[in-house]
Amino acid sequence: MSEKENNFPPLPSFIPLKPCFYQNFSDEIPIEHQVLVKRIYRLWLFYCATLGVNLVACLAWWIGGGSGANFGLALVWLLLFSPCGYVCWFRPAYKAFRGWLAAIGFFKESVGAAVVMLLPAIMFTMSAAMMAIVIMKVHRIYRGTGGSFQKAQTEWSTGTWKNPPSREAQFNNFSGNSLPEYPTVPSYPASGSQWP
Numbered sequence: 001m002s003e004k005e006n007n008f009p010p011l012p013s014f015i016p017l018k019p020c021f022y023q024n025f026s027d028e029i030p031i032e033h034q035v036l037v038k039r040i041y042r043l044w045l046f047y048c049a050t051l052g053v054n055l056v057a058c059l060a061w062w063i064g065g066g067s068g069a070n071f072g073l074a075l076v077w078l079l080l081f082s083p084c085g086y087v088c089w090f091r092p093a094y095k096a097f098r099g100w101l102a103a104i105g106f107f108k109e110s111v112g113a114a115v116v117m118l119l120p121a122i123m124f125t126m127s128a129a130m131m132a133i134v135i136m137k138v139h140r141i142y143r144g145t146g147g148s149f150q151k152a153q154t155e156w157s158t159g160t161w162k163n164p165p166s167r168e169a170q171f172n173n174f175s176g177n178s179l180p181e182y183p184t185v186p187s188y189p190a191s192g193s194q195w196p
Helices: 031-063 068-108 113-144 149-158 163-173
Strands: none
Touching: 031 149, 068 113
Protein backbone atom coordinates (compact mmCIF):
# COMPACT_ATOMS: atom_id res chain seq x y z
CA MET A 1 0.00 0.00 0.00
CA SER A 2 1.35 3.41 -0.88
CA GLU A 3 2.01 5.82 1.96
CA LYS A 4 -0.76 8.38 2.28
CA GLU A 5 -0.69 11.72 4.06
CA ASN A 6 -2.26 11.66 7.52
CA ASN A 7 -5.61 13.42 7.67
CA PHE A 8 -6.99 12.68 11.14
CA PRO A 9 -7.69 14.45 13.40
CA PRO A 10 -8.52 17.36 11.12
CA LEU A 11 -6.73 20.30 12.72
CA PRO A 12 -7.00 24.00 11.84
CA SER A 13 -3.95 25.44 10.06
CA PHE A 14 -3.07 27.79 12.95
CA ILE A 15 -2.35 24.81 15.25
CA PRO A 16 1.29 23.75 14.87
CA LEU A 17 0.44 20.04 15.28
CA LYS A 18 -0.12 17.73 12.31
CA PRO A 19 -2.66 14.89 11.95
CA CYS A 20 -1.49 11.53 13.31
CA PHE A 21 -3.54 9.01 11.29
CA TYR A 22 -4.74 8.38 7.78
CA GLN A 23 -8.46 7.61 7.73
CA ASN A 24 -10.60 7.24 4.62
CA PHE A 25 -13.62 4.96 4.85
CA SER A 26 -14.29 4.71 1.11
CA ASP A 27 -10.63 4.11 0.28
CA GLU A 28 -9.62 1.64 2.99
CA ILE A 29 -12.77 -0.18 4.14
CA PRO A 30 -14.61 -2.75 1.97
CA ILE A 31 -17.93 -1.34 0.80
CA GLU A 32 -19.99 -3.98 2.64
CA HIS A 33 -18.45 -2.92 5.99
CA GLN A 34 -18.32 0.86 5.55
CA VAL A 35 -21.68 1.47 7.26
CA LEU A 36 -20.63 -0.56 10.32
CA VAL A 37 -17.24 1.15 10.62
CA LYS A 38 -18.88 4.57 10.24
CA ARG A 39 -21.30 3.64 13.05
CA ILE A 40 -18.37 2.65 15.27
CA TYR A 41 -16.74 5.99 14.46
CA ARG A 42 -19.95 7.88 15.29
CA LEU A 43 -20.14 5.94 18.57
CA TRP A 44 -16.63 7.18 19.42
CA LEU A 45 -17.69 10.74 18.53
CA PHE A 46 -20.73 10.36 20.81
CA TYR A 47 -18.42 9.16 23.60
CA CYS A 48 -16.25 12.27 23.15
CA ALA A 49 -19.35 14.49 23.17
CA THR A 50 -20.48 12.76 26.37
CA LEU A 51 -17.13 13.54 27.99
CA GLY A 52 -17.51 17.18 26.88
CA VAL A 53 -21.03 17.44 28.30
CA ASN A 54 -19.76 15.82 31.51
CA LEU A 55 -17.12 18.56 31.74
CA VAL A 56 -19.79 21.27 31.43
CA ALA A 57 -21.99 19.52 34.03
CA CYS A 58 -19.08 19.28 36.48
CA LEU A 59 -18.31 22.96 35.91
CA ALA A 60 -21.96 23.80 36.68
CA TRP A 61 -21.74 21.65 39.80
CA TRP A 62 -18.57 23.46 40.91
CA ILE A 63 -20.12 26.89 40.27
CA GLY A 64 -23.23 25.78 42.18
CA GLY A 65 -21.16 24.99 45.28
CA GLY A 66 -20.03 21.43 44.60
CA SER A 67 -16.54 20.02 44.52
CA GLY A 68 -13.99 21.45 42.09
CA ALA A 69 -12.17 18.11 42.07
CA ASN A 70 -14.91 16.65 39.89
CA PHE A 71 -14.36 19.38 37.32
CA GLY A 72 -10.63 18.62 37.30
CA LEU A 73 -11.28 14.91 36.85
CA ALA A 74 -13.79 15.60 34.07
CA LEU A 75 -11.17 17.72 32.29
CA VAL A 76 -8.57 14.94 32.62
CA TRP A 77 -11.10 12.39 31.33
CA LEU A 78 -11.91 14.53 28.30
CA LEU A 79 -8.25 15.19 27.46
CA LEU A 80 -7.11 11.63 28.14
CA PHE A 81 -9.98 9.31 27.28
CA SER A 82 -11.00 10.92 23.98
CA PRO A 83 -7.68 10.18 22.25
CA CYS A 84 -7.24 6.92 24.16
CA GLY A 85 -10.72 5.80 23.08
CA TYR A 86 -9.78 6.53 19.49
CA VAL A 87 -6.40 4.80 19.61
CA CYS A 88 -7.38 1.86 21.81
CA TRP A 89 -10.95 1.22 20.73
CA PHE A 90 -11.85 2.69 17.33
CA ARG A 91 -8.50 2.19 15.59
CA PRO A 92 -8.35 -1.58 16.34
CA ALA A 93 -11.81 -1.99 14.78
CA TYR A 94 -10.84 0.22 11.81
CA LYS A 95 -7.56 -1.68 11.31
CA ALA A 96 -9.36 -5.00 11.49
CA PHE A 97 -11.58 -4.09 8.54
CA ARG A 98 -8.73 -2.38 6.66
CA GLY A 99 -6.30 -5.27 7.41
CA TRP A 100 -8.60 -7.84 5.79
CA LEU A 101 -8.88 -5.80 2.61
CA ALA A 102 -5.12 -5.27 2.35
CA ALA A 103 -4.26 -8.92 3.08
CA ILE A 104 -6.81 -10.39 0.68
CA GLY A 105 -5.79 -7.98 -2.08
CA PHE A 106 -2.11 -8.86 -1.59
CA PHE A 107 -2.60 -12.60 -2.30
CA LYS A 108 -2.09 -11.76 -6.02
CA GLU A 109 1.36 -10.31 -5.27
CA SER A 110 2.80 -12.70 -2.67
CA VAL A 111 0.96 -15.53 -0.95
CA GLY A 112 3.52 -15.78 1.88
CA ALA A 113 3.37 -12.06 2.68
CA ALA A 114 -0.42 -12.09 2.49
CA VAL A 115 -0.60 -14.97 4.98
CA VAL A 116 1.65 -13.03 7.37
CA MET A 117 -0.52 -9.93 6.83
CA LEU A 118 -3.59 -11.95 7.81
CA LEU A 119 -2.20 -12.46 11.32
CA PRO A 120 -2.65 -8.85 12.51
CA ALA A 121 -5.98 -8.65 10.66
CA ILE A 122 -7.19 -11.68 12.61
CA MET A 123 -5.78 -10.27 15.86
CA PHE A 124 -7.41 -6.85 15.35
CA THR A 125 -10.71 -8.58 14.56
CA MET A 126 -10.41 -10.69 17.71
CA SER A 127 -9.59 -7.57 19.74
CA ALA A 128 -12.66 -5.73 18.45
CA ALA A 129 -14.86 -8.82 19.04
CA MET A 130 -13.54 -9.33 22.56
CA MET A 131 -14.23 -5.67 23.38
CA ALA A 132 -17.82 -6.14 22.22
CA ILE A 133 -18.17 -9.36 24.25
CA VAL A 134 -16.83 -7.71 27.39
CA ILE A 135 -19.24 -4.81 27.03
CA MET A 136 -22.14 -7.27 26.60
CA LYS A 137 -21.03 -9.26 29.70
CA VAL A 138 -20.83 -6.11 31.81
CA HIS A 139 -24.31 -5.19 30.58
CA ARG A 140 -25.62 -8.66 31.54
CA ILE A 141 -24.07 -8.38 35.01
CA TYR A 142 -25.74 -5.02 35.47
CA ARG A 143 -29.08 -6.37 34.27
CA GLY A 144 -28.65 -9.50 36.45
CA THR A 145 -28.43 -7.37 39.60
CA GLY A 146 -31.86 -5.97 38.87
CA GLY A 147 -30.51 -2.66 37.62
CA SER A 148 -32.52 -0.64 35.20
CA PHE A 149 -32.81 2.98 34.19
CA GLN A 150 -36.25 3.17 35.81
CA LYS A 151 -34.92 1.71 39.08
CA ALA A 152 -32.00 4.16 39.07
CA GLN A 153 -34.42 7.08 38.54
CA THR A 154 -36.60 5.88 41.40
CA GLU A 155 -33.62 5.48 43.74
CA TRP A 156 -32.37 8.94 42.80
CA SER A 157 -35.72 10.67 43.29
CA THR A 158 -36.44 8.96 46.63
CA GLY A 159 -32.91 9.43 47.96
CA THR A 160 -32.47 5.70 48.60
CA TRP A 161 -28.91 5.88 47.31
CA LYS A 162 -27.98 8.14 50.28
CA ASN A 163 -29.24 5.67 52.91
CA PRO A 164 -26.19 3.75 54.33
CA PRO A 165 -28.10 0.51 55.16
CA SER A 166 -29.58 0.53 51.66
CA ARG A 167 -26.15 1.06 50.08
CA GLU A 168 -24.70 -1.79 52.16
CA ALA A 169 -27.56 -4.09 51.14
CA GLN A 170 -27.02 -3.17 47.48
CA PHE A 171 -23.30 -3.84 47.82
CA ASN A 172 -23.94 -7.23 49.43
CA ASN A 173 -26.46 -8.03 46.70
CA PHE A 174 -23.86 -7.33 44.05
CA SER A 175 -20.74 -8.73 45.70
CA GLY A 176 -22.30 -11.46 47.82
CA ASN A 177 -21.66 -11.99 51.51
CA SER A 178 -18.25 -13.36 52.37
CA LEU A 179 -19.53 -15.52 55.25
CA PRO A 180 -22.81 -17.39 55.64
CA GLU A 181 -25.27 -15.80 58.04
CA TYR A 182 -26.90 -18.01 60.67
CA PRO A 183 -30.34 -17.20 62.06
CA THR A 184 -29.14 -18.04 65.57
CA VAL A 185 -25.82 -18.77 67.20
CA PRO A 186 -25.14 -22.51 66.97
CA SER A 187 -25.03 -24.38 70.30
CA TYR A 188 -22.25 -26.86 70.95
CA PRO A 189 -22.16 -29.54 73.68
CA ALA A 190 -20.26 -28.66 76.85
CA SER A 191 -16.66 -29.82 77.01
CA GLY A 192 -16.33 -33.41 78.14
CA SER A 193 -19.84 -34.40 77.08
CA GLN A 194 -20.64 -36.66 74.16
CA TRP A 195 -21.85 -35.41 70.81
CA PRO A 196 -25.35 -36.72 70.05
